[in-house]
Every structure is written in C-alpha cells, then in structure tokens.
Amino acid sequence: xxxxxxxxxxxxxxxxxxxxxxxxxxxxxxxxxxxxxxxxxxxxxxxxxxxxxxxxxxxxxxxxxxxxxxxxxxxxxxxxxxxxxxxxxxxxxxxxxxxxxxxxxxxxxxxxxxxxxxxxxxxxxxxxxxxxxxxxxxxxxxxxxxxxxxxxxxxxxxxxxxxxxxx
Numbered sequence: 225x226x227x228x229x230x231x232x233x234x235x236x237x238x239x240x241x242x243x244x245x246x247x248x249x250x251x252x253x254x255x256x257x258x259x260x261x262x263x264x265x266x267x268x269x270x271x272x273x274x275x276x277x278x279x280x281x282x283x284x285x286x287x288x289x290x291x292x293x294x295x296x297x298x299x300x301x302x303x304x305x306x307x308x309x310x311x312x313x314x315x316x317x318x319x320x321x322x323x324x325x326x327x328x329x330x331x332x333x334x335x336x337x338x339x340x341x342x343x344x345x346x347x348x349x350x351x352x353x354x355x356x357x358x359x360x361x362x363x364x365x366x367x368x369x370x371x372x373x374x375x376x377x378x379x380x381x382x383x384x385x386x387x388x389x390x391x
Contacts, residue, residue: 261341
C-alpha cells in the first residue's frame with residue numbers, strides 16, 4: 225500500500241480515539257514546524273533524497289514525513305509523486321517561497337506563516353501583502369443588489385425598472 229494512503233487512513237481515521245488523534249496532530253504540527261524552521265533557514269537550497277532519508281534527516285518517522293510531503297506538495301517547484309510514493313522514492317523539497325507562504329495562510333497555519341525564519345525572506349510589508357492577497361482570493365464579493373427604483377447601473381439615468389430591469 226502506498227505511503228500516502230496509510231498516512232491518510234491514520235491521520236483522518238474515523239474510528240480512532242479523539243484524544244489519541246488530537247495528540248497525534250499536536251505531535252505532527254510540532255515536527256512540521258521544526259522541519260519548516262530548517263527549510264526556511266536556507267530557502268534557496270534544494271533539499272532532496274528518498275522519503276526514508278528525509279525522515280532520518282529531520283528525525284521523524286516515515287508516516288510523519290509522508291504527511292509533511294503531502295502538505296508541502298502544492299508549494300513545490302516540481303510536485304512529488306505522492307500518490308504512489310514509497311520509502312525509497314526520490315523526492316525534492318524545492319519550494320516556491322511566495323506560494324508556500326500563501327498556502328500556509330490558506331491553511332490557517334499561523335504557527336508556520338508567523339515563523340521568524342520568514343523575516344529574512346520577506347519584509348513585513350511583503351508578508352502582509354501576501355497574506356492579504358491570499359485572504360482576498362478566497363473572499364466572495366456579491367454585487368450590490370439593484371432595486372427597481374434605483375438608477376440603472378448601465379448609466380442611462382433612467383430608473384432600473386424602466387431600463388435594464390424591464391422583462
């Protein structure tokens with residue numbers, strides 16, 4: 225069975241004890257944070273190796289590394305073959321900085337996008353702009369409702385009901 229399927233079965237288990245699942249995720253988020261701290265310390269250095277080698281490098285088990293690879297995959301310069309990934313699959317952690325930051329914001333992972341390691345990469349103004357850009361990209365803006373007696377939005381000067389609002 226591919227690692228990703230095992231990871232998802234374990235991490236999103238419907239039958240697991242809620243307390244165990246919460247402890248699992250708390251542990252995962254701490255390990256994930258430590259890996260990102262290391263990666264962001266040298267953002268231009270491509271880290272690569274097999275899944276097993278990376279798990280050993282970051283002192284996490286194979287399943288935690290699989291979860292990390294699943295999480296970062298959308299932010300990579302070249303996506304890894306995570307669907308069929310096994311322990312000996314070669315993977316790369318070369319990431320797009322702006323995309324990674326925005327994906328952390330989208331995930332609501334403030335413990336990641338607020339890491340001090342971002343400071344030398346993007347100044348505060350850039351981080352705020354990326355944050356705002358990501359948040360506004362998922363905001364649905366409804367056009368203002370036009371009522372029958374309002375001026376027509378086409379600019380004719382007529383009331384909406386006598387212009388574009390006619391049936």
